[in-house]
Structures are given as structure tokens and as C-alpha cells.
Amino acid sequence: MSKIVAVIKRLFVQNWKMKLIALIFAFILWSFVIAEDNPYKTKTFRDFPVTYTAADELRQKDLTTSEPLAQLLSSVTVTAQARADALQYLNENMIQVTVDLSSIDGIGEYTLRVEGKSSLNDTTVNVEPSTVTVNVEEIVPRSVPVDVQLTGEQEGFYYGEPVLEDETIEIRGARSKVESVAKAICKIDVGEMTGPTTASYTVEYVDSKGETIPANNFTGSSSVIVELPVYPQKEVPIDLEAVRSTTSGLAEGYEITGVTVEPQAVNIAGKLEDIESIGTVTLEPIVLDNAMGDTIVEANVRLPEGVIASVPSKVQVQLTIMQPELSQTYSAMRIAARNLEDDNLDVSITPSAVDVTVYGTQAALGDFSASLLKPFVDLTGLGKGVHQNVPVKFQNEPDLGVRPVSSSTTVTVTIS
Template sequence: MLNSLKNLFRRNLPAKILALIGAVVLWGFVMNDQNPSVNSSFTVPVYTINEPDGYKVSFDVREISLRVRAPRASFASVNAADFKAYLDLADAVEGNNTVKVRTVVPQGFEVIEVSDTVIDVLLEAIMEKTMAVDVQITGNTGVGSALEKIIPSTEIAKIKGTKSNVMKVARLVGYMPLAGNTTDFTSKIKLTPVDGDGEFVGGIDVSPMEIDVTAKIMDGAEKKMISIKPLYSGTTASGYRVSGAVAQPERLEVIGKTEQLGAINEINTETISVDGLSADFTKDVDLVLPEGIIAPNKRVSVRIIITKDQKK
């Protein structure tokens, strides 16, 4: 029996091998015909990994198109979310970087085309800065009253953003409307980062974003134009003397109670040192305001005029 089986197997062996090979080829042909490889495209978002701490990452290409190939039946079990594209920023440095796009596709799929093989990535350092709060008054108080002073809940705030944006910020401004008030009041004002020209600077986080500002209103106030008297002291350079001192402006409108205004005719400046001067000198100085007297501008510019002594 065993010999009969062996003889059966060996009989026409070459023909049987050829027939087996043909069957395999035919099976592959049939299967390929029933489940051929096809191409398709997917639009996928680009994400990043290994972002360095302390930097803002910016890039314009947020989606790419992947063209892939796989047996037609494979597409029935996948969707766009199974295809991924990412940027590895492990080796990125501050400034401009060109980063290769890396892809991940399901098993059995082949990537045959990528719309963007590299993407330009900008890394900008993030920085913080503490700035003084600049409260600007708008409008006026009611009749017979004047703004005595303002009291902000904080005089400093922090700004945060990319280094390039933070360096543009010249002032942190909040606007306080008086709105005709005749008594003390408190308002919540928003702080706005602006550049040297007063233009808004975007991309900046401000903390706190809003502050409370209390306005102290003086009742029964009047206004009066008062002369400004520059004060100076010291010794000029040998052979020179002070021949005059001029404030700009020379007169200033101040506010106060009637009895207070009646008692003053001029307001002094802080004392300016003229030690060693041999030429004209200009300096911004504060006014020395009497108690209860309010001036819209508390600083003036004073020019000290220096003259060379005439030889006798």
C-alpha cells in the first residue's frame, strides 16, 4: 500500500510540480483581481513632539496631504484619523528651523507621496517683564469739583509673551473715565500694552488684566493760574554765573479750595544744583505743591542760563 502511494506521487512528478506552480500563480492572480492594490489620499493635521520648554512654536503648514497605497480591502477598516504626520523638535534651536515631516500609517499601507516633506518652524523665546501701571485720566469731574488723586489697587503688573513682542511694549496703560463724578468712586479698568507710538502690541498676556482704581474727588474746588518759580543752588564753574532761570511753562493752572488758592501766588520747583556749570542747562523737575493744591502736570522743564563773567 505504501509503495503504491509512493509510486503514485512519483509518477509524472515534473508535470505535477508545474501544475502546483500554475495553481499558486492562478490563485494569486485571482486574489489580486478580487483585492487589487489601490491608491488614495488623506488630509491629516500636523502636530509636534519634543517641544522645548520656554519657547513659542510657530509654523504655517498645519495640514498635509498623504498619498498611500494598499490592497483595496484594507481601506474598509481605516479612517483619516489613523494616518498621522508630526514634527520632532528635539533638535530645534531658537530662530528658524527646517524640520522633516514624519508620518505614521496603518500596517499594510505604503506612503507613496507627501505634499510637504519639510516645514519651516520658528522658535521664539518666551519672557516676562514687570512694568509700572500708567493710569490715564479721561473726561472731567462735575461742576465745582476736581480730581484730587487716583489710587490704583496695584502700581505694577507683569507682561508675558515672545521676546520680540515684549520688547515692543513701552507702557502698560489703563484709562480712567471721570464721567462727571463729584464724589469719590472706584472703577475697574483694563490694562493695555502699547508701544512707543501708543499702538496696541498683540500677543502679550497681562497679569492682572484689570485693576481697580479709586478716584478721590475734591468738592468746592476752584482753579487759578499760578506763576512757577525755579529754585537753584550751588556754585558754578569759576568765571561763570547764573544769569537766569526759566520754567516751561512759566504759569500753570492749579486747583484747590478757595481759601487755599488765595494764600499762594507762586509755586516753587525742586531745587536744581548748578555746581560746576559753565553752559546753559535744562532739567525736568517736580513742583513743590502746597498741601491741598492740585496740578494736572506735576513736572516742568527748567532752563538754567549760565553767563561768563565779564573781565574787569
């Protein structure tokens, strides 16, 4: 037994340096053979998605990135290196690319490593780009006003003022983004609506220039509840006689002699069964203050029962106001001849006298007397002969303050 041990000992001890060199050489040769049979190779994955870790932890610190994480660096190019026999099984599900946000502890600019790793053993993963720069801001809340805008309006329908459940919407996000929001716009397509509607609608955020700010910059609800009155409508005229009869406040002795409105008709809205039988509308009573002349006022349309709204809701009313016209008749007023070119000629007027009816207000007639009525015919340019249809005129007309009307507006004049 001792001889066997001695032989084995000599086998390892004698010329051990040469034997060690031979062993090393054999290992190198073996590695070379193995490498030739199963070399290292690479596989490239383009547009590989990046995952950000510790994002919740960052928000718990009331911090966030100025831009949404997906916009900072959404994808990278990944190059994986492994033995050929293993690399053939490598796929995207065996690789993970991450950016760790846990080291961020305050506002400012940070350059973070983009790390790549694989679940496949003996695999090296390289990522390009290998870093990403992020700007970190504090998270702030803010209430912004909501503006509702309608599109797709149809003829024949009335669209009332939208009613928001909340006039503002609460947003949270990076200070610079939150402070840049001017308002939230809620766009509603009413093209298919035929009746009142209450629903939830998504909003979009805009800055003071009207440029859209993506909603993924903010957390919180991005929708609002809006009640929208939508009703059928029809056009009906305004009852002018009703306007006349319901107007008050005229000076004593005055009356309304004419009524015009602009526009002459309005659109009324309501349920179809409530508006289809309505033929006209009137206005709320007009109250004047001792009116003695023509007046222009604005009046509200009075809504009949069942009518939701009128478009327009107000109209312009022009009232013609004057004292009632009275009359008085003066009989056998003699007609004078004037401007006869030759005093030696004789003039005969047929008829020689007329009845004159004078029209005017009570005050004007009270100030008028028969002596002011001086009917005449103007003979300028008329020579000898019979002249028919010579008009009867009145001295000082139209400054008489009344309107004289002759029983015969023309006469026959004979000059001889």
C-alpha cells in the first residue's frame, strides 16, 4: 500500500512545474475548442420600453417630473451578449430596462442611469442611451374654471345654457404645468341630441394662448358632469295688438297709434306637445313715464305656459304716441283770387265757396279760429279763358297748426 502511495506522490511531485504548464496549456486549448463550438454572440432589441421604478415613492414626497415619465425616455436600444446556444432562447420577456427614481429627494435636475438586466444566466445587457436627465418639481393642486363649448348644433332645436355640476375642476401636477393652465374646455357634440341630457364629458386643458396641455401632466379626474337643456323650437310672431293694450304710462290725452317690433318674430322652445299649438306670443307689460311722443323701449318676451325659452328673449319696441286727432268743420268759406296779372280782368270761381274741415289735436283746435282759414286760388300765369282743376290753397299753410281739408280740392276759374 505504501508503494502505491509513493508512486502517486511521485506522479504529482516530480517535474511539477512542467506538469502545471501542461495543465494550463490544456485548459487554454479546451477553452479555445469550446469557444469555437459555442462562441459569444449579440442580439439587439430596438424601441425597448423603459420602466420607471419608485414613482409612487416620489409622489409620496410631493415631487414629480416636469414632463410625464413616458415622455422623458420611453424606449431604448438594448444589446444583449451571451453564448450562442443560450442566446437563441433570449426574448424581450427575459429582459428588463429600468430607471430608479428612489434617489431623488428634492426639486432640481437629476441624471439617472438606465439599467438593463436579463433573467438569462451569463448574459450581458447594454442600453443606449445609458442615462436620462429629469427635472423634478413639487406637486401643487389648483382649481381651474371649466368652459363648455357646443358643436354640431341642429336647426330646429334650442340649446340652453349648460349647467355644470362643478364650475371648476381640481388638478394636481408639476408646478410649472399646473400654473400654465388657463382653463379646462369641455367640448360637447350635440348633433344627435333631441332632448335634455345629463352626462359626463372629458375635458382638455389649455394655456392662455389656447394651446393644449396634455392631460397626462396631471392627476385627478379629467371629466365633468354637464346638464344640457335641448328642446325643439318653432318661430312665432309677436302679437302687436296685445303689446298696444298692455302698455301703460301715457300722458293724459295721448294714445298709441302705431307699434312695431324688431325682430317681428321669435323662436320659442319647449316640449313639442307644449309648443305646437302656440300661434303668437306677447311681451311683458310696458310701463312708460308720462310719455307724450314716439318712444323706443326694450321689452321681455312673455313665455306661454310650457315654453322653456325664447330666442331672442328681448325685442326692441317702437311706439308711436300722439294725441287723438279731432276735427271741426267751417262752412261756406269764400275762395279768394290772388296774383291776377291784369287788374282790368274779371274773375269767376266755381264754386266760389267751400266747406273746410280742420283736423288737429284738442289743444291745436282750441287755439285755432275760423279767421285763420283763408282759402284762395293762385292765378299766376293764367290768362283769359276757362281754367279747370285749379287747386284750392290756404294762407299760411302748413304753419296753421292744424290740417285743413277742403270739400272741393280744385275749382274752375273763368278769366274774362
